[in-house]
Amino acid sequence: xxxxxxxxxxxxxxxxxxxxxxxxxxxxxxxxxxxxxxxxxxxxxxxxxxxxxxxxxxxxxxxxxxxxxxxxxxxxxxxxxxxxxxxxxxxxxxxxxxxxxxxxxxxxxxxxx
Amino acid sequence: xxxxxxxxxxxxxxxxxxxxxxxxxxxxxxxxxxxxxxxxxxxxxxxxxxxxxxxxxxxxxxxxxxxxxxxxxxxxxxxxxxxxxxxxxxxxxxxxxxxxxxxxxxxxxxxxxxxxxxxxxxxxxxxxxxxxxxxxxxxxxxxxxxxxxxxxxxxxxxxxxxxxxxxxxxxxxxxxxxxxxxxxxxxxxxxxxxxxxxxxxxxxxxxxxxxxxxxxxxxxxxxxxxxxxxxxxxxxxxxxxxxxxxxxxxxxxxx
Numbered sequence: 001x002x003x004x005x006x007x008x009x010x011x012x013x014x015x016x017x018x019x020x021x022x023x024x025x026x027x028x029x030x031x032x033x034x035x036x037x038x039x040x041x042x043x044x045x046x047x048x049x050x051x052x053x054x055x056x057x058x059x060x061x062x063x064x065x066x067x068x069x070x071x072x073x074x075x076x077x078x079x080x081x082x083x084x085x086x087x088x089x090x091x092x093x094x095x096x097x098x099x100x101x102x103x104x105x106x107x108x109x110x111x112x113x
Numbered sequence: 114x115x116x117x118x119x120x121x122x123x124x125x126x127x128x129x130x131x132x133x134x135x136x137x138x139x140x141x142x143x144x145x146x147x148x149x150x151x152x153x154x155x156x157x158x159x160x161x162x163x164x165x166x167x168x169x170x171x172x173x174x175x176x177x178x179x180x181x182x183x184x185x186x187x188x189x190x191x192x193x194x195x196x197x198x199x200x201x202x203x204x205x206x207x208x209x210x211x212x213x214x215x216x217x218x219x220x221x222x223x224x225x226x227x228x229x230x231x232x233x234x235x236x237x238x239x240x241x242x243x244x245x246x247x248x249x250x251x252x253x254x255x256x257x258x259x260x261x262x263x264x265x266x267x268x269x270x271x272x273x274x275x276x277x278x279x280x281x282x283x284x285x286x287x288x289x290x291x292x293x294x295x296x297x298x299x300x301x302x303x304x305x306x307x308x309x310x311x312x313x314x315x316x317x318x319x320x321x322x323x324x325x326x327x328x329x330x331x332x333x334x335x336x337x338x339x340x341x342x343x344x345x346x347x348x349x350x351x352x353x354x355x356x357x358x359x360x361x362x363x364x365x366x367x368x
């Protein structure tokens with residue numbers, strides 16, 4: 001039983017760490033919470049048996065690292081749009097083409113009031 | 114019975130040809146689009162809705178431009194750079210030209226519609242990467258608009274004198290097909306937005322195309338209950354999940 005919780009805790013902690021460094025860092029919160037719960041259960045069961053394995057401490061360490069990265073990214077990283085040069089060029093080209101096309105249309109005298 | 118039908122047709126005509134008192138010619142609305150992943154909303158893209166003048170030798174039209182661009186952190190996973198634009202009559206938003214340039218990951222597609230408003234004909238050109246251009250001539254119903262001018266046209270509806278539960282239908286030309294959309298006015302609601310606390314008109318939006326918008330009462334749009342009627346918040350359910358659209362900044366409003 002103890003081994004199951006240790007394994008689940010470790011898998012969750014590794015998953016949380018991987019997610020925390022990806023753009024999906026917000027999602028790392030779920031495996032991080034799971035890792036904490038599994039880790040605590042494993043810790044309790046180990047303590048009852050009289051010996052706490054180092055792997056449980058490692059699970060907690062990984063979880064704390066994952067949570068720290070997630071919180072840091074959520075608080076300090078500002079989302080921004082970059083690499084829009086192509087889009088801006090496309091917009092300009094599209095406008096020029098559209099104006100040429102509109103010149104050929106039979107538009108009644110339409111003006112902005 | 115016939116009189117009721119004529120009255121309904123008249124109401125619809127009013128809404129379609131309503132005069133533009135809400136949309137200026139130098140307006141810029143910036144939104145953040147979020148996508149729900151396992152219950153957590155992730156900001157994925159910035160959506161911009163901009164208006165400007167488009168002058169030809171004969172007329173001055175209104176250019177309605179919508180762009181969508183993913184935030185840089187998503188670009189290496191799935192890059193979106195979409196451009197949707199329409200050139201419309203500034204007084205009633207009747208479209209003359211519509212361009213759609215979709216650039217999503219490895220998927221590229223461009224579509225152009227040239228409307229002949231007198232004969233209700235549309236000349237269309239579709240361009241796809243590594244494929245020859247496809248030209249089609251379409252016949253549409255009177256009042257059919259492209260997607261961009263339809264979205265802007267929602268702002269011309271007079272909600273002030275509208276009873277809660279009132280439905281308005283509109284026809285959109287999308288991918289060579291006319292599809293029906295429906296807006297239901299759900300009343301006023303005050304919500305907090307990035308531009309302050311706003312009293313809004315809440316609308317439910319539906320479509321007869323289940324692959325576009327899912328469900329009849331799952332898509333909502335909040336328009337400010339003032340002269341500008343700008344969209345400030347949207348909740349959408351699409352086949353691949355659900356998302357939100359939140360206003361980020363506003364500039365150049367008419368009123």
